[in-house]
Amino acid sequence: MKINDVILRTVTKIVVFIILTFGVELFFSGHNDPGGGFIGGLVLSSAFVLLYLVFDIETVHRGVPFDFKKIAAFGAFLAVFTGIGGVLFGEPFLTQAFGLFDLPILGPTELASVLLFEAGVAFTVVGVVVTIILSISKDV
């Protein structure tokens, strides 16, 4: 028997975007306030997990055709890579740099290389969490 889940599906379609926005907000606020790559990544991955729960795996895969293991690896690479960046400039491993830039629309903005590091963390968290959920959802 097919379960009638029209309400769930409709709500999910909207809520997923709210969760994703909140995840990004948490990710950026982490620079000076509570938040950051790890927490942002967890919230982002919860959006994916909700999608997988409400729609089936195949449907979501058609929309988001990524191998999440590779996303995790890419995130780890990004994080380590920013660490090596410091080495290339003769600074200790994992040294981060920041500076003020005058961007066209945003005006004077502080850009920090730690953002890339945090993005790496977020990618890793999303990749790992979704991979874990997908693995344990499979029948053996």
Next chain:
Amino acid sequence: MNNIVVAPMLIPLLTAIFLVFLRPYLKIQRFLSILSIIATAGASFYILDLIKKEGILRLDFGGWLPPYGIVFVADSFSMLLVLTTVLVAGILLFYAFSSIGQEKEKMFFYPFFFFLLTGVNGSFLTGDLFNLFVCFEVMLLSSYVLITLGGNKIQLVESIKYVAINLLSSWFFLLALAYLYGTVGTLNMAHLSLRVAEVGQGPLLTIISILFLIVFSLKAGLLLYFWLPGSYSAPPTAIAALFGALLTKVGIYALFRIFTLIFYHEPEITHTLIGVMAILTMIGGSLGAIAYNDIRQIVSYNVVIAVGFILTALAISGEVAMEGAIYYLIHDILIKALLFLLAGTMIFLTGKAKIEEMSGLIRNYPLLGWLFFVTLLSLTGIPPFSGFIGKVLIGQGAIESGSFLLLAVAFISSIFVLYSLLRIFMNCFWGETIISEDNHVQLKKGMLLPCAAFGIATLVLGLGVEALETYVSDAAYTLMNPEVYIEAVLDSQK
């Protein structure tokens, strides 16, 4: 500041990440693995040589000075272990190429192999207790994957025990860290040493130190080794050899670090306790080694005996004994890898694991038989092989400090090692061959050559002790004089 210090951890980490992307391309994965091992070994050797010239090296991550930031500290002790680890891992990779099978190779065998190496090298190099915890976790998580890879029934059964016991000990580790931080307010090892010396190691700190002792004993297999023989006999040979050679050694390293650098003020309590545990470990290991008929069990119990043997040196705590322990640690990493490989190869060739079911193997595989004989001599400590110098020095240290009970048990345990391996040798290699012409399995070169390489390595290490002497005596000196280490870490000018 010297960025090269992070290389032995960074190169395997990057390799592991890259290999995830190269999942379908096994040939490239193998090639990159070898390349990465060579690069890591080269960097490690360079660091070891640099320490000889410039003293202990330090790297402050992100430029945050100790005691606030994370530091990596490379002294002779840690670098000797890193170098040995990398070389042994390289030879084991060659064995894995020919034995592990495509199915496992495609399930991320190589990435996790390198993640494990990352964790092991990181544990050796870190100068921060919490970072040590993190590196331990990296190592353990990869070992969880490696032990279950393939998913045989026995692997899954053993891995549940392995994971449970390691989670428990990691939890204790975290608890001990929290207690320690709550008591002295720092986790940098050199800073801890200073602060513990300042306030004196009272009953509270001694109890915390005993908590650490329990944690690392679980990891090293000191007395709390009940999980070890089962888990180490479940996974495929190359992985079992990797575990047998490396994982317990990291626990032993941590014990040496903590009880020579931080908690060395109450040796009557802590070091006596370590001595008692070492004696019980050796007795238990010896009983296990002669009680079982399964080769894998016998070999695993040999790991246990060695753990007890090395820790007698910590219980004695003299410079000579420390030198002995370092020689023996290096030797033991090599020889345990060889022993596990030989046992695994024998099981692969005959399809049997019980010693009474095999016989006459030396007729079919002469070189394998002789290699086993070499292993046996080396493990017992017969010159010119590498086990000799370590045993002599630990014995000498024991006599100097008058610890005759430790001395007696340590050397009697060697006889048990000899007996347990002779039993395998006589049962499996002597006598009428059980393998008929039709059943003869060709021994692959890819399996035999790594074993032979280890055999040569133990001989070279035994003969070339002189070359290592400067490094080892420097390492032992640093271990026995914590102020050298502290000064190198906390000197903000460096």
